[in-house]
Amino acid sequence: MADNQNLEALKAPGAVFFIFGATGDLARRKLFPAIFSLYREGKLAEDFAVVGVARRPRTNEEFRDDVFRSIQEFGRYKSSDQEKWNKFAEHFEYKSLDINNVAGFQELKEQTEAIEQKFSIPGNRLFYLALAPELFGSVSLNLREGGMLDNEGWHRLVIEKPFGYDLKSAEKLNEELGHVFKEDEIYRIDHYLGKEMVQNIETIRFSNLFFESLWNNKYIANVQITLGETVGVEERGGYYDHAGALRDMGQNHILQLLTMIAMEPPSRPLAEDLRDEKVKVLRSLHHFADAAEVKANVVRGQYTAGQSKGKDLPGYREEDKVDPDSNTETFFAARVSVDNFRWAGVPFYIRTGKRLPVKTTEVVIEFKKMPGNIYLGQKHDLQPNLLVIRVNPMEGIYFKINAKKPGSESEIAQVAMEFCQSCLVGINSPEAYERLIHDAAKGDSTYFTRWDEVASAWAFVDKIDAAWKENPSDVSSYPAGSWGPKEADELLARDGFHWWPVNGEEEDNVIWVAASSS
Numbered sequence: 001m002a003d004n005q006n007l008e009a010l011k012a013p014g015a016v017f018f019i020f021g022a023t024g025d026l027a028r029r030k031l032f033p034a035i036f037s038l039y040r041e042g043k044l045a046e047d048f049a050v051v052g053v054a055r056r057p058r059t060n061e062e063f064r065d066d067v068f069r070s071i072q073e074f075g076r077y078k079s080s081d082q083e084k085w086n087k088f089a090e091h092f093e094y095k096s097l098d099i100n101n102v103a104g105f106q107e108l109k110e111q112t113e114a115i116e117q118k119f120s121i122p123g124n125r126l127f128y129l130a131l132a133p134e135l136f137g138s139v140s141l142n143l144r145e146g147g148m149l150d151n152e153g154w155h156r157l158v159i160e161k162p163f164g165y166d167l168k169s170a171e172k173l174n175e176e177l178g179h180v181f182k183e184d185e186i187y188r189i190d191h192y193l194g195k196e197m198v199q200n201i202e203t204i205r206f207s208n209l210f211f212e213s214l215w216n217n218k219y220i221a222n223v224q225i226t227l228g229e230t231v232g233v234e235e236r237g238g239y240y241d242h243a244g245a246l247r248d249m250g251q252n253h254i255l256q257l258l259t260m261i262a263m264e265p266p267s268r269p270l271a272e273d274l275r276d277e278k279v280k281v282l283r284s285l286h287h288f289a290d291a292a293e294v295k296a297n298v299v300r301g302q303y304t305a306g307q308s309k310g311k312d313l314p315g316y317r318e319e320d321k322v323d324p325d326s327n328t329e330t331f332f333a334a335r336v337s338v339d340n341f342r343w344a345g346v347p348f349y350i351r352t353g354k355r356l357p358v359k360t361t362e363v364v365i366e367f368k369k370m371p372g373n374i375y376l377g378q379k380h381d382l383q384p385n386l387l388v389i390r391v392n393p394m395e396g397i398y399f400k401i402n403a404k405k406p407g408s409e410s411e412i413a414q415v416a417m418e419f420c421q422s423c424l425v426g427i428n429s430p431e432a433y434e435r436l437i438h439d440a441a442k443g444d445s446t447y448f449t450r451w452d453e454v455a456s457a458w459a460f461v462d463k464i465d466a467a468w469k470e471n472p473s474d475v476s477s478y479p480a481g482s483w484g485p486k487e488a489d490e491l492l493a494r495d496g497f498h499w500w501p502v503n504g505e506e507e508d509n510v511i512w513v514a515a516s517s518s
């Protein structure tokens with residue numbers, strides 16, 4: 001009984017989910033599998049439906065086949081029972097329309113009313129825009145013009161990143177959306193906020209006395225945030241060549257991770273309180289004053305041909321749909337300061353890149369060194385304590401401490417005490433998109449970015465971009481499969497630090513103690 005009650009509380013209310021861009025890459029790889037997982041776990045009400053929208057012609061049957069293939073290829077759960085699949089698939093319909101043509105929306109309205117009647121759906125409508133950002137404004141206007149918002153029930157707009165190209169374009173887009181939707185109806189996706197371990201940062205920080213009491217500039221020497229990718233630009237060269245790493249990963253995912261690490265505890269466990277704290281961090285970021293300051297603190301790189309695991313990899317300029325003379329950065333690293341009471345003097349080193357040696361998202365908190373004076377003269381190099389939060393692909397945390405090497409007389413060894421969440425049997429963490437779609441359907445905006453966060457992040461990034469534009473070809477190169485240009489190491493070396501190894505590239509002399517059941 002208690003379990004049933006819990007399940008009921010988890011269920012999102014009945015609604016129609018509109019996936020605009022239903023024939024696209026994101027829908028196929030992430031959104032359909034996420035909806036299936038929510039259904040399998042009983043997190044969707046029985047009275048739900050999904051309407052896929054794009055220009056390509058598709059019958060409902062063809063669309064359901066597309067959805068089936070996407071789930072079998074990319075889903076956490078696969079479908080193996082035809083009868084159960086048919087029951088799920090009958091909730092899916094397709095509508096071919098051009099976003100720019102309002103007549104299509106009027107037809108969509110009629111189709112939607114019939115679906116709502118068929119499944120007794122109470123009129124709630126969630127519009128997920130898995131579309132190129134240029135279409136976001138038109139789709140919201142045409143939803144209104146086509147009468148899609150005239151009914152009773154809630155209306156929510158879920159928007160993919162990038163939200164604009166810079167502050168100015170983001171403001172324009174926000175204004176366009178604001179003519180149709182209120183701020184609390186807009187859910188701006190940053191899928192990193194849906195990741196299990198990103199949400200866990202809040203819990204780790206605010207439920208452990210020994211972390212929170214050390215979480216400041218008295219005890220922390222620096223923070224390192226790495227979002228490494230082994231892939232190149234794949235099929236997205238056309239988009240990426242206009243975006244680059246700073247816009248693609250920096251303005252959103254990295255700065256969001258940084259806010260989770262740096263924010264003050266929210267006064268109440270409410271979405272607005274958490275977002276208030278995050279925006280305060282973004283407002284505290286030191287904005288680089290001019291090109292010289294950017295040059296001293298930000299490194300940009302582009303990959304050239306290289307090798308990974310014995311495989312030859314092309315350079316960025318040889319990639320499909322990329323300008324052969326492109327100066328777009330596929331890597332950036334920066335030394336960032338959060339100018340507030342807690343963090344003054346603590347450098348935050350951030351980096352991301354395509355074609356790095358490993359796929360990894362990790363945050364390393366390096367604590368200040370102990371004086372070590374009582375060990376002087378004993379050939380001990382006392383290492384600093386580290387707290388490492390592993391977000392992706394491994395999930396977990398570990399803490400590095402110094403201890404007497406087992407069996408030795410006085411030797412000191414580094415011990416890594418690990419909670420390896422992904423090693424735990426039975427844990428199959430929900431994908432970020434599952435959580436976020438579920439949250440949006442329940443009206444919980446905690447892990448979506450509010451407009452003032454987006455605007456503050458752009459204001460910071462625009463300063464870097466403006467400096468880069470003054471000298472567009474000043475981009476360092478790095479061979480595919482390496483850790484980026486050497487200047488990224490120099491950023492830290494200057495301060496007496498270095499990047500800590502990530503994702504299992506651990507030093508040999510560390511003793512691991514695992515707190516998992518694997």
Ligand SMILES: NC(=O)C1=CN([C@@H]2O[C@H](COP(=O)(O)OP(=O)(O)OC[C@H]3O[C@@H](n4cnc5c(N)ncnc54)[C@H](OP(=O)(O)O)[C@@H]3O)[C@@H](O)[C@H]2O)C=CC1
Nearest residue numbers: 021022023024025026054055056098099130131132160161
């Ligand atoms: N793919 C990814 O991994 C990620 C994507 N994103 C973001 O998600 C969004 C979608 O990306 P992605 O799926 O890769 O893009 P795709 O190019 O693969 O898909 C775009 C979709 O838009 C549809 N479309 C284009 N023009 C129109 C139009 N005029 N009217 C109706 N439908 C139209 C296309 O269908 P059709 O041609 O049939 O009309 C297609 O379904 C983008 O904002 C992207 O930045 C964010 C993070 C990761």
Ligand SMILES: O=C1O[C@H](COP(=O)(O)O)[C@@H](O)[C@H](O)[C@H]1O
Nearest residue numbers: 161191229231248249253361392
């Ligand atoms: O938003 C994006 O994220 C992906 C990386 O996401 P992850 O969850 O696999 O770490 C990145 O490849 C893509 O370029 C970017 O647009």
